[in-house]
Amino acid sequence: MSSSKKATEKKAAVANGKQSSGVDLSAPVAKQTRDTLAVIFAWRLINALCVRTFFQPDEYFQALEPAWHLVYGEGSGAWLTWEWVHGLRSSLHPAIFALGYFIVENVLGPLTRVKARWLLAAPKVMQTGFAALGDWYTWRLAERLYGQNSTVAWSVLAMTLLNPWQWYTSTRTFSNCLEATLTSMALYYFPWELLGVKGDANTESQYEFEFSSGPLFKTKDEINRFTLDGKSPLTRQSAVILFREAILCGSFALGLSLLGDRQYYGDWTFPPFTWMRFNVVHDLAVFYGENDWHYFLSQGIPLLCTTIAPFALKGLFKSNNLASISAEPVITGNAIKALSFAVLTTISSLSFVSHKEVRFLIPLLPALHILAAPHVTSFFTTALETAGTCPPPALGWKRKPILLAGIVVNIIIGGYLSYFHAAAPISVMTYLRTEFERIHPKHLAIPRPAKAASNEIQSELFVLFLTPCHATPWRSHLVYPALRARALTCDPPVNTPPGSRMRKEYQDETSRFYADPVEFLRTLWPRDKPGEDMARYIVGFEGVGDALLEYFEGSGPGARHGIYLKEVWSEWNGLFTDDERKSGRLVVWATGFYDDEMVY
Template structure:
């Protein structure tokens, strides 16, 4: 079976983009703060300037992240801002356009990842039914639905990785050298036309710049291409082609490195190299464990099952014994399988683990599982006409319907019901601000909202939008000033920890202490419902002693936030309380009315 035609491929791509755009705007829940603070906040800063109110976390102040990722989304912000400014739309519509622009761009990136997964499977497997199942596994993956449209660097890394794998010249570098006249190989084709290799290496280098751990995948593939350990047949590589491979790797890597250095120079204002900074900083500071420790088997018992969900049995079988027919196919599949195993094993040695760290492996897992899934759920009836074979028949329908139902229900719950409040609360505050300030007042320094939640529980300027909407949230900066394995490091408590350790004392002695340049009284206080008794205690007793008379907390907004939460501090509904505070905007309106 020949690879899909260009016309069919583009038609598939358009359809997948539509699916992911629907996906992007159906997912209305909060997952993990890096979606916003490691991409959209610096992108906002790039697009709208240093006075735009973006929240840049400590990693950006220590140049630990590449600016390429947020630079991509800054373009989306600039285009959305310009388009909304020339359209006759209300402020609320303009805000929605700007908020949605990065999601729309990420939907296209996610669609490309799905499309390249299907393209790679079409190149590997001669059976179009198998390659269709690779795409089917991508589109009906609950994890892919939940995460592919989120602006994580891991999401972009995943698309870059599968695209680089598609353009990688597998036959020339991992094929079987043929000495027969009946089936001659295109020896030295990468020497005559190295563009496919160049695109692959450039995309791989960009993925490594974004996430240095991506190097594990390419070190495995490159090592097998050169050593041929465990592969079938003699190597088709000649000494000249090895030199071409080395030369192109250096050239493509140098080009991407130059782009990265120039981007970081423009963003940070001086020459720096974030991947090196990230490596040395983590070695010297040992800060990874500050964000949690996980057992060595986390990726085996939790990571891979969460990535694969109902396709896990086929994934495990594909990893253990790839369904290869020809020696060339076996070389490609064994290489992909080993890349998964090496990456998973290496990342298991790191204390802090998250499922999204192995997210770039998901398309590979779906390619490996595709032939086994196709053979289990379909059968090809015999046909006497070789030119028009009979379409495959569905079998094992109960299992198929059960798997689809599990993924649809899981994706539906995560998309609509698990932590929707952190996004919807910002829409409420933004709408309240625009209603109270139809003409934003740059001289208004009043505190509009105070977030008494675990740090980074909500997005920030990417959803607050307005630079003069002043807000404050509890922080959780790591103990950069301490040394590893010292009492000072072990006993360190960040601002959010100190609040939950003793809420009333923290509010009195730190947050609203007039002798320590404390905060002014905000118009709104945002928190989960468990903090209400502490707020009532503070404003009813201690706050009155501090001159905060007349504060009567009134719940003005409340939203369901899921059936469960792994963090007890985020349990229950999210609530907005109005304090009764009148800001300068009220005074101006009262004076002019």
């Protein structure tokens, strides 16, 4: 830790009445810091164990599937989506979880069933660590800015731990969640002291964040919200240091990315450029949905911040009396302005892209909690009203019913989303995996030895998913390479020009199935190949049940197969859904096609 940072924290501690002259509190402070990290990790571990629902496919298909492929290679059953085939994704994020798989594989060896459980747990444990570090660094950043052991800093930690969106997503293996952790770390280590250069109190430096005019900011006070107090910190020395650090760190990160992608793809590739070419130039991003320009402001921040959204929005545009919060109000004030500017410019930039998702804003959560904290603290406590009083009085609370109601709402939202909403796609994988263990106990090798794949099990399609594509996890939860599965795909029209007739008329496999399920099944199982590639189990949301009966029973085109479907498993999938095709229960039907064969 730099001497300037120590000085800042010492001043902050004095301002909060926590340190007296001649008393060294470094050891107790260090112990408190470690203990806080342990508590946060325990909280996030409980969080990870409570999350049993499906949110979005990228949690698995952009992280765990390529990680599985990295460790177990071709033939492991990992599903690599079109982005990985065409080199749109960096291998660095999956490589982290591949390390977890590699450790489990080499430690547990032939203990297949035990190893399967640990392969499921490894990514969760790793992401728990990342989430805990993100929370911890957000709290430490708050202590740097608002004072060590201050009420405002503890408010930041409380908001972070009780945020239902954090509870719902932080222990999931999204790259956005890791980005949030890296962002909180970067903000903590950023040299905020550079923004504390004092000057004439009547002058303001508007060197970087100035808006000369504009319809969004009509008064001088609003314009000054994004100007720095004091003299410009951008001296020649600080500029050289920042430039040097940016070049060194950026070059290291770029080099690591290039080498990792060279190893993964087998050729020199630069995923950001490829991503830009496919999603922006070829306009393929709109294939996955478009949103209004105001989506991030009207829906993104409210979903991200939930009950503290009003305080976060207020924090973006208005500062509290920082002299009563921080021992270094100039540094804190300028840091808050910089964070506000960063949040708004990020949201503005992302708003130009047609395809928008709330999770794209997850890396902004640490900054939003920092910005909201003074307003939350002043609204619910007397901490800021009594700041500067010596000795400081006991903390007083205000508006307790509203505070309690907010906490209860957060618990209800987080609990429902994490334990009930869309839990079926996770539960069905557990059912299928345990069924495979029961039916094929001799074919559980991970990875599958070449000689282990008998002709019988090679020819068996264990499960067919007739659901919207990527509606469930894949090999990271099916685990066993010998468990052969098939699902509907939804690759975009990569080779069609934007605006062309081919692009407009294109239908992926999922769209074709839902447009005419019976016709799709007829082409899947042609009349001249009765029973070929028939599945032992068929998985679908209950809406496809009628189509399956129409195909297999009576005079349907599939009656020749002699299949009589039997519902063997089902589970409720939540109160609502963003895709009507996923409404109702998720069901597993047994076809009975392999029932006369021996269990092997």
